Amino acid sequence: MKIAVGCDEAALLLKEEILKHLQKKGIAAKDFGTYDTAPCLYPDIAVKVAGEVRTGNYQRGILLCGTGIGMAITANKVPGIRAAVCHDPFSAKRARGSNDAQILCMGARIIAPQLALVVLDTWLESEFEGGSSAEKVARIRYYEKVFQEDANNTEH
Helix, strand or coil: CEEEEEECHHHHHHHHHHHHHHHHCCCEEEECCCCCCCCCCHHHHHHHHHHHHHHCCCCEEEEEECCCHHHHHHHCCCCCCCEEECCCHHHHHHHHHCCCCCEEEEECCCCCHHHHHHHHHHHHHCCCCCCHHHHHHHHHHHHHHHHHHHHHHHCC
């Protein structure tokens, strides 16, 4: 599994912990920034990571900011992406199991690094369960397509 990772300046230290953790687990990860504490436009980083997951260059992504919310909102604008904010193991398990979320978002101002690693491990170990959730994820894809087509038809 290859994982794309990105953060804003608020989550730089958490990103470093996560990258070290992934390396210890033998999981390939690429850092898409940010690389210092200067203020940045996190949507640009979210779109980079989500785009890499969308194209299949990376199977999953991790996005970090102060709360995880902004990163998730932005990543979910990328067609085909399902990003979930998770700050506890149960949410992480359900994000994968029920929603097939390919991107995990966490907030460095919300979660302690030790818990973030537990949440990450839970998310990594979880897989989409299908079953009754498959129809729901298919419906998410359907609505995404409907609104993309609507947007394309109204852009003239």
